[in-house]
Amino acid sequence: MKISVIGAGAMGGAMVEGFVKCGMLAAADITVSAPHEATLERFKSLGVNVTTDNKVATAAGDVVFVVVKPWLAEQVIGEIRAAVDYNRQIIVSVMAGVSGSQLKEWFGGTDGKQPRLFIVIPNIAIAVKSSMTFIVPVNADEEATAVMAALFDSTGLQMVTEERLLGAATTLASCGIAYAMRYVRASTEGGVELGFKARDAQRIVMQTMKGAVDLLQASGSHPEVEIDKVTTPGGMTIRGLNEMEHAGFTSSVIRGLKAGMSK
Ligand SMILES: NC(=O)C1=CN([C@@H]2O[C@H](COP(=O)(O)OP(=O)(O)OC[C@H]3O[C@@H](n4cnc5c(N)ncnc54)[C@H](OP(=O)(O)O)[C@@H]3O)[C@@H](O)[C@H]2O)C=CC1
Numbered sequence: 001m002k003i004s005v006i007g008a009g010a011m012g013g014a015m016v017e018g019f020v021k022c023g024m025l026a027a028a029d030i031t032v033s034a035p036h037e038a039t040l041e042r043f044k045s046l047g048v049n050v051t052t053d054n055k056v057a058t059a060a061g062d063v064v065f066v067v068v069k070p071w072l073a074e075q076v077i078g079e080i081r082a083a084v085d086y087n088r089q090i091i092v093s094v095m096a097g098v099s100g101s102q103l104k105e106w107f108g109g110t111d112g113k114q115p116r117l118f119i120v121i122p123n124i125a126i127a128v129k130s131s132m133t134f135i136v137p138v139n140a141d142e143e144a145t146a147v148m149a150a151l152f153d154s155t156g157l158q159m160v161t162e163e164r165l166l167g168a169a170t171t172l173a174s175c176g177i178a179y180a181m182r183y184v185r186a187s188t189e190g191g192v193e194l195g196f197k198a199r200d201a202q203r204i205v206m207q208t209m210k211g212a213v214d215l216l217q218a219s220g221s222h223p224e225v226e227i228d229k230v231t232t233p234g235g236m237t238i239r240g241l242n243e244m245e246h247a248g249f250t251s252s253v254i255r256g257l258k259a260g261m262s263k
């Protein structure tokens with residue numbers, strides 16, 4: 001399978017890194033395009049093909065990912081459309097907020113024909129094969145969906161879902177990486193105030209978060225079951241947790257998630 005990635009910024013670049021590492025593709029089977037040579041420079045060292053011509057990149061892939069800013073979607077699709085083989089290729093939009101109906105309108109020919117079409121939303125941890133990736137078949141059969149699922153199984157976890165859930169999925173997992181990073185930073189700053197060097201505090205926080213995730217994955221427990229094991233009656237943890245809740249911890253997380261998906 002050959003893959004093309006149009007747009008090589010934070011997301012497109014992370015996808016290329018993940019695809020190179022995923023074990024399903026050779027670097028030589030990946031082509032990436034962006035308008036600036038300087039952007040493409042770092043991908044050459046990965047052994048992938050690079051071009052500033054989106055049409056060349058489009059023609060090179062069995063699966064073509066469009067990973068540009070949403071406001072460039074119509075322009076870039078207009079540019080590549082004639083280079084798409086509607087019978088052979090799978091087209092994937094990785095653009096938050098660009099709907100399936102918009103994609104169908106922009107790809108639709110006068111004969112009403114559509115390519116096989118998906119919306120996919122990974123997160124930047126795809127660069128290290130730890131993405132949470134959502135796959136929405138817009139115009140796709142089961143065979144093509146299975147191809148996409150296998151690809152994103154190799155770069156972390158994937159979930160095939162419906163377009164109506166994509167806003168929620170994006171704020172939980174794609175924006176969610178930033179929310180989680182902000183927790184790491186907040187805890188690290190707390191650790192520094194309490195006497196640790198910043199680097200040590202960050203290592204401690206990262207290992208603690210990893211431990212929490214590992215425990216939940218191993219036990220399948222509800223988080224409160226594990227929290228109950230930590231909270232000695234009248235002890236340190238419950239005082240810390242209750243103070244965080246007085247300051248609105250749970251509420252601010254939920255409000256942030258909802259704000260992330262609102263326009
Ligand atoms: N960042 C994230 O965590 C996530 C992003 N997304 C989606 O990914 C998409 C890209 O976002 P992101 O990577 O963050 O943005 P960036 O600004 O980091 O990257 C955009 C890339 O697009 C390239 N580009 C600009 N114009 C064109 C063009 N006409 N043809 C081809 N490539 C072009 C830029 O090239 P150059 O550098 O040469 O200017 C750059 O490499 C967005 O639609 C976003 O919604 C989805 C989920 C998560």
Ligand SMILES: O=C(O)[C@@H]1CCC=N1
Nearest residue numbers: 096170171174175176
């Ligand atoms: O902030 C954004 O709009 C994009 C989509 C999800 C993550 N980054």
